[in-house]
Amino acid sequence: MQTPGMLDAGWALLVRDIKLGYRRIGELANPLVFFLVVATLFPLATSPERELLMEIGPGIVWVAALLSSVLALDTLYRSDMDDGTMEQMALSPQPLAWLLLVKTVAHWLVSGLPLVILAPLVAQAFFLPAEAGPTMVASLALGTPTLSLIGSIGAALTAGLRRGGALVAMLVLPLSMPILIFGARATDLAMDGLDVTGPLNLLAAIMFLALSLGPIAAAAAIRVSLD
Amino acid sequence: MNLMEFIDMGGYGAYVWSSVGLALTVLILNVVTARRAVKVELERLKRRYGNEPTQGAS
Amino acid sequence: MWTWFHKLSSPPHFYRLSGTMIPWFGWLAAALIIPSLYAGLALAPADYQQGDGFRIIYVHVPSAMLSLFVYMFMATAAAIGMIWRMKLAHAVAVACAPIGASFTFLALATGSIWGKPMWGTWWAWDARLTAELILLFLYLGYMGLRAAIDDTNRADRASAILALVGVVNVPIVHYSVTWWNSLHQASTLLKKGGPSIPPDMAIPLYGMILGFLCFFGAVSLTRVKREVLVREQNSKWVKDMVTSK
Numbered sequence: 001m002q003t004p005g006m007l008d009a010g011w012a013l014l015v016r017d018i019k020l021g022y023r024r025i026g027e028l029a030n031p032l033v034f035f036l037v038v039a040t041l042f043p044l045a046t047s048p049e050r051e052l053l054m055e056i057g058p059g060i061v062w063v064a065a066l067l068s069s070v071l072a073l074d075t076l077y078r079s080d081m082d083d084g085t086m087e088q089m090a091l092s093p094q095p096l097a098w099l100l101l102v103k104t105v106a107h108w109l110v111s112g113l114p115l116v117i118l119a120p121l122v123a124q125a126f127f128l129p130a131e132a133g134p135t136m137v138a139s140l141a142l143g144t145p146t147l148s149l150i151g152s153i154g155a156a157l158t159a160g161l162r163r164g165g166a167l168v169a170m171l172v173l174p175l176s177m178p179i180l181i182f183g184a185r186a187t188d189l190a191m192d193g194l195d196v197t198g199p200l201n202l203l204a205a206i207m208f209l210a211l212s213l214g215p216i217a218a219a220a221a222i223r224v225s226l227d
Numbered sequence: 228m229n230l231m232e233f234i235d236m237g238g239y240g241a242y243v244w245s246s247v248g249l250a251l252t253v254l255i256l257n258v259v260t261a262r263r264a265v266k267v268e269l270e271r272l273k274r275r276y277g278n279e280p281t282q283g284a285s
Numbered sequence: 286m287w288t289w290f291h292k293l294s295s296p297p298h299f300y301r302l303s304g305t306m307i308p309w310f311g312w313l314a315a316a317l318i319i320p321s322l323y324a325g326l327a328l329a330p331a332d333y334q335q336g337d338g339f340r341i342i343y344v345h346v347p348s349a350m351l352s353l354f355v356y357m358f359m360a361t362a363a364a365i366g367m368i369w370r371m372k373l374a375h376a377v378a379v380a381c382a383p384i385g386a387s388f389t390f391l392a393l394a395t396g397s398i399w400g401k402p403m404w405g406t407w408w409a410w411d412a413r414l415t416a417e418l419i420l421l422f423l424y425l426g427y428m429g430l431r432a433a434i435d436d437t438n439r440a441d442r443a444s445a446i447l448a449l450v451g452v453v454n455v456p457i458v459h460y461s462v463t464w465w466n467s468l469h470q471a472s473t474l475l476k477k478g479g480p481s482i483p484p485d486m487a488i489p490l491y492g493m494i495l496g497f498l499c500f501f502g503a504v505s506l507t508r509v510k511r512e513v514l515v516r517e518q519n520s521k522w523v524k525d526m527v528t529s530k
Contacts, residue, residue, distance in 0.1 A: 236340065237337035239338035242401060243338065245398055246399070247326070250348065253348075257384060258311075258507075264508065265507055265514070273527050
């Protein structure tokens with residue numbers, strides 16, 4: 001049998017993962033609902049005042065995004081680990097890092113992208129000015145892939161463990177803090193009408209760093225977990 | 228400089244001495260836990276080897 | 286060079302070597318820390334701005350420096366363990382984590398004690414304090430991951446990957462936190478370059494830093510000894526050594 005090229009294999013895996021993702025639509029929706037619920041908690045816990053919510057809005061959107069991305073990690077590798085698909089992937093002629101990158105991209109497309117699309121809605125609820133909207137979407141679009149890539153390392157490290165939930169958060173959250181800082185601050189700056197290219201460039205730079213190194217680390221971690 | 232001045236540290240005594248005390252506590256705890264870990268492990272091994280029948284004793 | 290490297294990586298040899306090195310490091314640490322601490326607390330002149338309160342730096346700065354140094358050391362050992370599949374290097378990395386975490390905790394605690402009289406508050410979201418706090422989380426994550434994996438070999442390699450990912454992250458964290466902080470409180474930070482320290486203030490500080498390094502050497506070797514015992518418990522030399530005593 002002819003082995004498919006890297007691109008063909010990657011495309012097939014991407015399509016498979018997205019299809020699987022939408023087949024389990026309930027599981028898919030959980031992190032999104034979680035994102036909305038967490039964002040709802042903050043006004044209830046503080047106050048419905050417009051000024052306060054405007055002040056803390058960007059931060060809350062980012063914290064909620066970070067938490068929901070960590071929550072979504074559980075579905076990233078677990079089922080493939082359980083049914084042996086991961087073992088097949090590790091043995092396949094394709095580089096494991098490439099396959100994991102594709103899986104992470106598929107994961108982001110079904111869990112991260114809807115979040116980016118939903119964010120302006122939450123921004124409205126926090127009375128963020130309209131001119132900050134594009135910056136917020138841009139920062140989330142640049143930041144959430146990095147969150148997924150960092151998260152994929154954490155998920156790979158804990159893939160073989162039965163109780164990985166809280167541990168993944170403990171591993172991933174400290175590593176994600178720079179993204180949170182740049183992302184939330186970019187929106188802040190946009191609200192004040194200031195230049196946002198600095199933090200957005202930094203987010204993009206970190207994303208490319210994570211794109212190049214993340215899958216390698218994740219592949220090494222999966223091989224450890226498979227042993 | 229007399230002893231009282233030394234202890235008072237120009238009004239910062241409580242802060243300086245609690246820092247120093249904390250530092251010494253952390254250092255000592257490090258030493259104690261590390262040494263005890265070795266000792267406990269050696270004792271465990273001693274018990275383990277004691278219970279095993281000596282193999283290859285010929 | 287390679288024979289030396291090979292010899293060092295042999296567990297029985299390393300075990301014996303650390304047995305002779307630990308007292309050296311230990312006494313050297315005591316010989317550096319005790320006089321330096323005395324000099325720093327009693328002989329060094331009071332700072333013209335902070336009075337005697339500045340003397341906290343004699344325990345704060347060494348622990349903060351060591352907290353970062355130990356992390357780098359741990360990651361280097363982990364990398365060596367991953368690349369050359371050297372079990373001893375993994376044992377060294379494991380031994381570093383609790384010591385590094387304790388230094389990080391010490392740096393945070395003394396920093397916050399210093400902050401109370403100087404800033405008027407126990408905690409400020411100062412860039413360095415925040416970066417140090419994130420470093421503590423990295424240490425705790427490393428130890429948490431190790432604790433969750435039962436198999437030593439797997440725990441070694443998984444935690445090594447985490448340590449290396451953390452190393453890539455440390456400069457990013459540092460930069461992001463500085464950037465984040467400078468945006469909010471611009472002029473409260475130290476002047477650029479900082480005030481130059483007179484030698485009678487600086488020498489005890491250098492002594493403390495060297496002393497802490499030696500202390501780290503002694504304690505980490507002790508912890509490595511324990512790791513070697515656990516990992517080599519089925520080997521003949523450990524058995525001979527334990528039963529002959």
